[in-house]
Amino acid sequence: MPSAQSLNRRLTGPAPTTDIQSAYYAKNGEYGYQIHDGLSGSMHDHVLNWKVDWDILGTKNTVGFHTIEPKTVKYVWDNSTRNTMHLVRSELTNEDNATLHWPENSHSMFLIYNKDEKNKYGEERAWRMMPNIGGAGMHATIQDSTNLGPSMNFAKAPIYVTKQHDSEFTAAHASNNYDTFDPIIDFGKYLDGENLEQEDLVIWFNLGMHHVPHTGDLANTVHTTAHAGMIFSPSNYLLGNPALQSSQMIRMNYNSSASDIVEEVLTFGGESATGMFNLTAVKPDYYDYIGDSNTRKFPYDPLHPYNDTVAIV
Template sequence: MEVRAVSTGYIDTTFYNQAEDKYGFRLHDNILANLHHHMFHFKVDLDVLGTSNRYETLDIEAEDVDISEDTGNPGDKYNQIFYTKNLKNTETEAAYKFNFDTPKYHIIHNNAEKTRFGVPKAYRIQMNGMSKQTLKENTRNEATVSWSRYQMAVTKYKHDEFGGSSPYKMFDGRSPIVNFQQYIDYNDTIVDQVS
């Protein structure tokens, strides 16, 4: 299963003023195309063989393995990657900010449902084309897009948390109608929670 999003539409322009050169690109005599950032977020209710699910990461690391016994060369090493399971217990732990230096697999699984090999049946969430939000956290209008602080967040399902944003976000920056960060700040337990 794959979901894609593409930005399209008309350029949002303003009247050109030389003092605003650093805020966009001059397109014509009196037209400035404003610098802006397209970001998307999706809300998904994912159930794996029932609603009692878990979110964990498989944290990828590297280690040097001594292979001198096999090669006959003292101190000979081989670089090997391995993973460590990291179960996320609360919403705060499950709020993920991407870091290329700490690669991980994101796994949603039902611990009670296993394959014939004893491995939990799971979905892996694979995120491509991520973008970093450049607004400073908790300043001015940033709260209206607090979902963009994270490349993934896992929260307990609640009927009144139906979206991560609002169509009024451009106008309610000081006191947003929907503040996604609050969903995480409740810090509910998320392990095997049935909604």
């Protein structure tokens, strides 16, 4: 069930769906678990595509990979051979190689930077992208779907890089399912060999989950394990840790002769929160509640959302 969402310089996303796919259970456990009498939880993928239009110190950007690799070295100052690690730097040159997978063991850093903008030590002032939790960096299990065809080309890898074009606004279209083999938007056509060095770049990445519904998903999926995220963080972009500028930090200086006695507390101008908060005043009174409290299942009449119908369970 791939779907696409657009992101342009800010992250927003859809609320997660709660209903599961199901099918008749015919003793075919290789397609999913039996979750109820005669019912199988039909396994499927959730792939949500995000778009980031980076402009790091201008619109001329490059994607670099700083990879940590093991190396055996004989140094002139040591009689023995040492097993150590070193940093290998490479860059993405064109869209022919821009279908990417996150590296095993997270040994390679994915960086975006302007090669003409370096810090005082000669390092590129970059921003780093990395998967965070859960299904970050996932992609569709089926690479050549006989049902979805090219309409799901955006979901075939965890991350892509393309040159920015106003005409390439989203990775898919809401009406792609009307003709999946001739979709309105075929993301595969975006990857047409264009140069990616010092260009206005767009990063497309996928978040999601591989979902094999189980009995705990009835009547709706619990989302405590359906988390995914991406981290964007500066790398050599700043000359120090910006957290040091926080006015809420404190430093405790101890007595020089008694290490368990605090002699001085420095707050650096920060002030602790003060006052009182009345928890009783914000306690909800459900006897005054007006509205719908039913969990609805499709279909129902949206023009009369509070009607008691058979669609309400």
